[in-house]
Amino acid sequence: MLQSKKTQLTGRQKAAVFLVSLGSDVSSEIFKHLREDEIEQLTFEIARLDKVDPEDKDRVLQEFQELMMAQEFISTGGIDYAREVLERALGTQKAIDIVNRLTSSLQVRPFDFIRRTDPSHLLNFIQGEHPQTIALILAYLDPSKASTILGGLSHQIQADVAKRIATMDRTSPDVLREVERVLERKLSTLASEDYTSAGGVDAIVEILNQVDRGTEKIIIEALEEEDPELAEEIKKRMFVFEDIVLLDDRSIQKVLREVDTQDLAKALKGVDAEVQEKIFRNMSKRASSLLREDMDFMGPIRLRDVEEAQQKIVNIIRKLEEAGDIIVARAGEEELVV
Numbered sequence: 001m002l003q004s005k006k007t008q009l010t011g012r013q014k015a016a017v018f019l020v021s022l023g024s025d026v027s028s029e030i031f032k033h034l035r036e037d038e039i040e041q042l043t044f045e046i047a048r049l050d051k052v053d054p055e056d057k058d059r060v061l062q063e064f065q066e067l068m069m070a071q072e073f074i075s076t077g078g079i080d081y082a083r084e085v086l087e088r089a090l091g092t093q094k095a096i097d098i099v100n101r102l103t104s105s106l107q108v109r110p111f112d113f114i115r116r117t118d119p120s121h122l123l124n125f126i127q128g129e130h131p132q133t134i135a136l137i138l139a140y141l142d143p144s145k146a147s148t149i150l151g152g153l154s155h156q157i158q159a160d161v162a163k164r165i166a167t168m169d170r171t172s173p174d175v176l177r178e179v180e181r182v183l184e185r186k187l188s189t190l191a192s193e194d195y196t197s198a199g200g201v202d203a204i205v206e207i208l209n210q211v212d213r214g215t216e217k218i219i220i221e222a223l224e225e226e227d228p229e230l231a232e233e234i235k236k237r238m239f240v241f242e243d244i245v246l247l248d249d250r251s252i253q254k255v256l257r258e259v260d261t262q263d264l265a266k267a268l269k270g271v272d273a274e275v276q277e278k279i280f281r282n283m284s285k286r287a288s289s290l291l292r293e294d295m296d297f298m299g300p301i302r303l304r305d306v307e308e309a310q311q312k313i314v315n316i317i318r319k320l321e322e323a324g325d326i327i328v329a330r331a332g333e334e335e336l337v338v
Contacts, residue, residue, distance in 0.1 A: 009056065016045035017052055017060045066090065070098045119148040131157050133179055135164035136171060138207065139199035147210035150219075158215065159222030162208070166230055168199025201230075205237045239317065239328060241310035242271055245278045247317075251326035252282045258316045265294040266309035269301060 009017070019027040019042065031039055070082050086095035126134050126149070134153070138146040138161065150158060208216050223231035244252065256264070256279070268276050268291075280288040320326045 009060070012041055012045045014060050014063070015042055016049055017056055018064055020046060020049060020052055021057050021061060066094075066098055119145050120152070123149050123152045127153060131160045132164055133182075135161045135168060135199070136176075136179055139165050139168055139203055143203075143206040144210055147207045150207055151211045151215040155218055159219045159226065162204050162219045163223060163227060163230065165199045165207070166201045166204040166234060168203075201233055201237060205234055208234065208238060235318065236311070236314070239314055241267060241314055242275055243328075244313075244317070245275055247326065247328065249282050251320075251328075252278065254320060254326055255313070255317055256282060258320070259313055261291065261294065263309040263312050265291060265298055266301060266306055267313055269295060269298065270303065270306035270310065 019030065022030075031042075034042070066086075070086055083095055086098060089095075090098070122145075126137055129137075134149075134157070138149060141149070150161065153161060208219065211219075220231055220235065223234065244255070247255070264279070268279060280291070283291065317326070317328070321328050
C-alpha cells in the first residue's frame with residue numbers, strides 16, 4: 001500500500017493512481033493515445049498498487065485539476081496571466097510551483113507576451129519595425145489577430161510582409177530572442193531552445209483568408225508583379241475546389257454555365273458526397289442524370305487529371321469573382337442582405 005504521509009509519490013505512481021481513480025473504461029481510452037513503453041510502465045505501476053489511499057487519490061486528482069487549470073490559462077492568456085490568476089486562487093508560492101512545473105517541459109511559443117495585446121495597440125507597436133520583424137511576429141500570432149494587423153499596415157509594406165511570411169521556414173532561437181528583447185526590452189527566458197517552424201505559404205493563406213477583400217487584392221496584385229509563382233501558389237490555396245459548397249446556389253449556377261461537362265465530371269470524381277450533391281442540386285434533373293452517367297462511364301481516372309479539372313473550375317470561380325459576377329464569402333466580411 002502506498003503511504004502518502006511518509007513517501008512522496010513519483011510521477012508514474014501518480015499517473016497510476018489517477019488512472020485507477022478514473023476507472024477502466026476511461027483509462028482504456030487514455031491508453032489508446034500512449035506509446036507502448038508508456039503503457040508498459042503504467043501497467044507495471046498499476047499492478048503494484050495494492051490499495052489506493054483516499055488521501056493519495058484526492059491529492060493526485062487535485063494536482064491534476066490544478067495543472068490542467070494552469071495549462072488552460074497559459075494557452076488562453078500566456079504565462080504571466082496564468083501566474084496572476086493562480087496566485088489569486090492558490091497563493092503565490094503554489095502558483096509559481098505549478099507554472100514552473102509546466103513551463104519546464106512546455107515549449108512556449110515565441111512572442112507569448114504579446115498574445116493578449118489588443119491588435120490595434122500591437123499595430124502601433126510594430127508598424128515602425130522592419131518588414132522581416134513584422135513578418136516574424138505575425139507568423140507566430142493567431143491568424144485572426146495577424147490578419148487585423150496586416151490589414152492595418154501601410155500598402156507599401158503589406159505585400160512585402162506577406163511575401164516574407166510565405167517564404168519563411170525556420171528561425172534561429174537567437175534571432176527570436178533578439179527580436180523579443182527589442183520588443184519587450186528584455187531577453188525572454190521562455191524562448192524555445194529548438195529551432196521553431198512558422199510562416200510558409202499556408203500561414204499567409206490563412207491570414208489572407210481573413211483580411212478584407214481590398215487588402216487581399218492589393219497584396220496579391222503586388223505579389224503578382226514581384227513574384228508571380230508565389231502569388232499563383234497563394235491564390236491556388238486560398239480557394240480549393242471543395243470550397244464550392246460555400247457558394248450560394250445562384251453563384252454555383254453561374255459557375256456551371258462556364259464549366260466544361262467533362263472537366264466537371266472529372267472534378268467530382270475526387271470529392272465527397274456533400275460536394276457532389278451541392279452541384280447536382282443546382283442542375284436540372286436531366287443534366288444531373290447525364291453527369292452521373294458520364295462519371296460512371298468514365299471509370300477510374302488518375303488523381304492528377306482530377307486535380308487539373310478541379311483547378312480549371314477554381315480558376316473560373318476566381319475570374320467570375322474578380323469580374324463581380326459572383327461573391328465568395330470570406331471571414332470578417334459583412335453579411336449580404338438580399
